[in-house]
Amino acid sequence: GAGVSQSPSNKVTEKGKDVELRCDPISGHTALYWYRQSLGQGLEFLIYFQGNSAPDKSGLPSDRFSAERTGGSVSTLTIQRTQQEDSAVYLCASSLETGNYEQYFGPGTRLTVT
């Protein structure tokens, strides 16, 4: 079946603009995660959603970052007033449930803030 998909694959934006990154998880997966991969910070957890529970936002680096998950499926990560330090690859993953279940990763969105 289809894996995790993300769009766009690449995004170049000017400093100060808002961006939206989209993630389509594997059908039936109740847990969805966002991570960020950057040269300076490695792979960092940002936020995760599990079913209808309140999301765990503990990894979001600032209040410019937000995410939502509609209908328990598609998720959008929004970065407002982008800064150059936001440049990174944003990875989405989904898993059947939380716990020891494998997280399947999407190909990522490469964000470049100029």
Next chain:
Amino acid sequence: GNSVTQMEGPVTLSEEAFLTINCTYTATGYPSLFWYVQYPGEGLQLLLKATKADDKGSNKGFEATYRKETTSFHLEKGSVQVSDSAVYFCALVTGTASKLTFGTGTRLQVTL
């Protein structure tokens, strides 16, 4: 908090050489341990995992044993191939949160 430390890369080996990539961790609670691999131009894929002490995860000739006494999960392969060239990430989760904590990654380059 949780953290993962893995050896600095890049690691350059000749084909058929023995591979070890060291990984140690600190964790609150009792973690599950993972190795993920990222091939050039591709996304992260789970390579193997172990969920309790002394468990051995294995896949594609790679192995790692969960050593609670040394808080380690070293990745090994007896004979690497050029196709194993990739970046390898050690990671852990604790509790029900399932947030992966990753090491910095180790780039492996295998040459003929």
